[in-house]
Amino acid sequence: MTATPFPDHGPIHAAPSRRMGSGRYFNQEFKVDTVKIALGQQAVSDRPDLMIATTLGSCVAACIHDPVRGIGGMNHFMLPDLPASELEGAGVAARYGSVAMERLINALLTAGAERRRLQVKLFGGGRVIESSYDIGGLNSRFALEYVRTEGLVLAGHDLGGGSARRLHYFPHSGRALRRLLRPEAAADTVIRERRFIAHASRTPGEGEVELFTSADPGGS
Numbered sequence: 001m002t003a004t005p006f007p008d009h010g011p012i013h014a015a016p017s018r019r020m021g022s023g024r025y026f027n028q029e030f031k032v033d034t035v036k037i038a039l040g041q042q043a044v045s046d047r048p049d050l051m052i053a054t055t056l057g058s059c060v061a062a063c064i065h066d067p068v069r070g071i072g073g074m075n076h077f078m079l080p081d082l083p084a085s086e087l088e089g090a091g092v093a094a095r096y097g098s099v100a101m102e103r104l105i106n107a108l109l110t111a112g113a114e115r116r117r118l119q120v121k122l123f124g125g126g127r128v129i130e131s132s133y134d135i136g137g138l139n140s141r142f143a144l145e146y147v148r149t150e151g152l153v154l155a156g157h158d159l160g161g162g163s164a165r166r167l168h169y170f171p172h173s174g175r176a177l178r179r180l181l182r183p184e185a186a187a188d189t190v191i192r193e194r195r196f197i198a199h200a201s202r203t204p205g206e207g208e209v210e211l212f213t214s215a216d217p218g219g220s
Helices: 097-110 135-149 183-199
Strands: 017-021 024-027 032-036 042-045 050-056 060-066 071-075 119-124 153-159 165-170 175-180 209-212
Touching: 042 050, 042 097, 050 060, 050 071, 050 183, 060 097, 060 135, 060 165, 071 097, 071 165, 097 135, 119 135, 119 165, 119 175, 135 153
Parallel strands: 032 050, 042 209, 119 153
Antiparallel strands: 017 024, 024 032, 042 071, 050 165, 060 071, 060 119, 165 175
């Protein structure tokens, strides 16, 4: 199931950054404005000078791109299916793949993308949480099956394994870079995922898709 079409560019080194509010900052390494998304969050942009970033353990992120329109987006979800008890919870619901995928695709279509052109890259699904079942594997299988069932183009995937990942995505071009993280660098991510699994039905979350267009200067 695991493929590695995207190269590992070595260890992460901290770099100074200019904070821009709401998880937005200027990335000194890539020299671009950056939107950092967390579990249950999504972002869409057509800006060539903007990057979307996230860190994944058992979670999966789908990067979806329309190469003609030059627009793309990323989501970040933890479990495949939405429990019936959360059908009314718009925020928490976005942490589930079935909702996160639908919302991201709808946001792209609203922004001008065409469904027939959408190309999907999938990342994450690592086995980083000690459990009787493989949560990352469940997420990976769900994501691959969703793409197949919906008739979307799977442009690449980097799923499974035993490491967390840091993902950098350029929505205008569809370029994606992933870096495997050492266990100590992924400790906070694993802790957050464990907490979510333990309190999934009681923890509030953000579920809106944030749109960053060419006219958006990136905040202040």
